[in-house]
Amino acid sequence: MTETLEKPARPVREHRWSKRLVLWAGVLILANVLADMAVSSPMMVLPQLLDHFDTDQAAWLNASALLAGALWSPLLAKSADVLGKRRMLVATLLISCAGAVVCLVAPNVWIFLAGRFLQGAAFAAVFLSVALARQISTPRVAMALIGLVTSGSSVVGIVEPYVMQPVIDVFGYRSVFFVAAVLAAVAALCVRTVVPQAPVRGGGRVDLKGALLLGGGIGSVLAYVSLGRDQGWLSGLMLTLLAGGVVALTCWVLLALRTEEPVVDLRGLTRPILLTLLALVLAAGSFRSMLQLTSIVAQVPAGLGLGYGLGEGEAVAVLLSAPNVGIVVGGTLAGWLAGRYGPALPLLGGIAVGAAATFAMLAGVSVLPLAIACGTVAGMAAGAIGASGYNLATGLEAPERQGTVAGLVSVVLALGSVVFNFAGGEILKATEIAGVFADGAPVSTATGVQVYAGMTGVLFLLAAVPALMLARGRTPIPSPS
Template sequence: MHTRWNKRLVGQAAVLILVNVMVDTVITAPLIVLPQMLDHFGTDQPAWLNAGALLAGAMWAPLLGKTADIHGKRKVLVWTLVLAGVGALVCMIAPGLWVFVLGRVVQGAAVASLFLTVGIVRDICETRIGMIVTGIVTTGNAVFGIAFPFLFETLSHAYGYRVVFVVSAVFAATGALLVRFFLPESVVRTPGRVDIAGALLLGGGIAAVVTYVSLGGDFGWTGAIPLPILLAGAVALACWVRLAHRTPDPVVDITKLSRPLVLTLGVVVLGTGAYQSMLQLFSLLADVSADEGLGYGLAAEGALGMLYGIPAIGIVLGGALAGALATRVGPAATLVAGVVLGLAGTLGLFAAVATLPLAVVCSFLLSLTAGALVTSGFNMASTLAPAERQGVVSSLVMVMIAIGSVILNFVGAAVLRSTRVDVGGAAANSATGVFGYIGIGTGAFVAAGVLAVLLVRAQRRASVASDPARAVDVA
């Protein structure tokens, strides 16, 4: 295992960063060509084109995490990348909307790649260097996010929206080959079998509940379509809980979900969800000029570049700093720091909705938050699980990231829709809706902060009550 930086570790980290660049081509790159896809498929439901991969990722993650613990993380990561490539090809040739959505579901397996790369880092690195490498691997791909919008925008104008999925398939194939030949296989395995039924019930139940949130704003929370989906999800989750207590080797062992781990997952779902919802809000603010008299607006030349380009740097910086600081103060403390930065950035938006320079500062603070929360969440979860359960525990962090991002984005969008005003015969988001949106993000960060403080206190009590060498192993 690596105890310090060396050429081999640098090469392995580069391969893992490339894998996470591929994840970006699945999650964020399609947003750049979203208007073209909406026009091509003749739909006004961007959620099915945009959030489908994240929803599928939440469904895939528990199954792939358990499989990785049993059969090896490298093997599962290779097959995950192959699935993502196949899904990209299906999206590329899809003749209609629902075939495209099916492709996005398959491609959503790529979301699992992120937590598998974290698991591999923990396999090849000792804890101290592993925390730093985790921060670099989980956020280093954001550097490419600076150039990707310009690249995909240019290519899509020349070759159409399909070029995004061609690039994604190429990244997936390249990543699969590099992972297979340049990374070692896990030496720690968990004996047992994969609980397929439990994985399907858990993943399907989560996907159904999140889908209900995504559809409720458009079709009504008690509508004929969303409500049955919610009920089906609730039944699936109830069946999963019952099965988990009866199965000797469940996909997620509920009895081993320690209090610190539950608190960590709560911080991740609230914190990353709040950040992602603010990111969505920036695009809406940048589309309106302050001169329109709506009480907000950041439209100006280069506004989007400043609001989205600078965060790419902040995400990398936040992840690297969180990883380095975690070796000194612990990942629980860096989780608190990340939440505090996010709360400061979100509160600042109340005054920055019509002032671009201040909004850029808030955007940078929120990007630091994103890097710190993702890195610290994975680091914290890794310290709370034995080696043979790293895949499952890391998959739960990924599920929380996906759920938080989707739910708070759709809740915020529902608030904006319900408070629209008529301006010159056209509907526009009101200042009330925008400030309400920010208020939801603020509330999420406050709740995440409370959970983070409870986590720190729980860790301190565990350190006092146990042997110092085992203070972090409270799972």
């Protein structure tokens, strides 16, 4: 009897859906809404920003938060495992709030970019909420919760342009950052007061040097890929970024191999985790490229006679919002299926659905109903792949390392998105038609668009290979405990 009393109390985790769990899910979705807004909302006021700061550096204003997010991720992911998931999620939201305030009052473009660097910390909210969801509920419930958390914020993408545009028209570009700051503060307060602390926390320390080398290396390489086309691939700044990134990543690998507690344990990356990351980098590149192609085709009027184009009236708004509907449906469904059959099958299913939508889009580039259907299905694939990737990777790691692996998934998703979006953009650039524009932007030939869609389809097929290997070797889902 004495022995029983001396055992530490076992943390209580939600083993079924309840009002309390629904409330937690709502708060975590709110935190992820901030991540979406931090990256996307400023693009709604990009012309006003360029005019206010008297600059033509649109690429830096566009990519700054995403690149900062890649830099922040390794540090915040490892810190979450050591210091606690909820604590780091609250800290992340407060850092992003401070960044939005800096952007709000920035007197020049350099201080504005510093604010965007802080605001980019919101990128970590997604994987921190995933790690937290894993530990406040049992495995079967957590998978469905992760599906909701990773995809639910896309609802905002459906209504945001309609809600924010009137506000921007009245109050100007600063309204975007005011809303982001308020939302971040509210989300931080809600997480701190409503969501419980994760019961599992790892020991050891945070490898600050390794985190800075890894984050800085990834951020520099992504900056080169993202900005090189606008800034000049062989310009001094771009070459410095690339060289600095390669050196930083090389130093990080050497450090990680001899450090007892590295920010990412390269020696501990098992075959299933490596297969998961490979599938995700290819699949992320596939669905992001597909969504980018849909947005481009949506803004080209069919009247130009190019053999493709759908941009007329409300068609643009419908085509741009359809993928967000699909993301919510796909992510939620994938989480529910993962709780019953494991996350490997929904990952493979999402990739198969994405491939089907991509190849159908070869005809949908000139047929509006088919394009809307393809955009929606591509969104479903994106939601399913994201939710299943987080579920699969975190399920393969011990609880005290789930924050780190969730952060790694986020970085891999960003890496695939940036690299293959760039590749698609280069295809379109190589097939531009001289002197022909849509909404002021150059347009490409029908052949260029078809090659772009074909590339995306091939990437989906390549992603299916490691996903199929994972599905064939899947393990049973743990029963609730």
